[in-house]
Amino acid sequence: MTTSAPESVLDVISELLVERFEVPSDEVRPDALMRDLLTDSLMVVEMAITVHEVLGVKVGEDELRDATLAGFAASVEARRTDR
Known part of the structure; x- marks a missing residue:
């Protein structure tokens, strides 16, 4: 088993956007507006819950x-x- 550096929060959130919310990876850029990535209110609520659970x-x-x-x-x- 290899050990790697812990993922940054940006990496974790980017990964969530691509894997859980099916945002195309080419749209997930640091300068992208979250409202453009999370296209409806349900996605916004789900991301808030997911960030709390994961981070x-x-x-x-x-x-x-x-x-x-x-x-x-x-x-x-x-x-x-x-904390």
């Missing part, structure tokens, strides 16, 4: 809609390290 950080739906992928990941990362 242990509660996020608001407005936060998801208003941020870029990189900005959202940075916000989640900051709250993870505040």
Whole structure:
């Protein structure tokens, strides 16, 4: 078994978008707006729940809609390290 560096929050969220939410990988860029990646309100709610389950950080739906992928990941990362 090999050990690798832990994934960044940006990597984890990007992977969730592609694998769970079936966003085309070429659309998942740091400067992409989350509202463009999560195309309906159900996806936004599901992502908020998934981020809480996977990363242990509660996020608001407005936060998801208003941020870029990189900005959202940075916000989640900051709250993870505040613990």
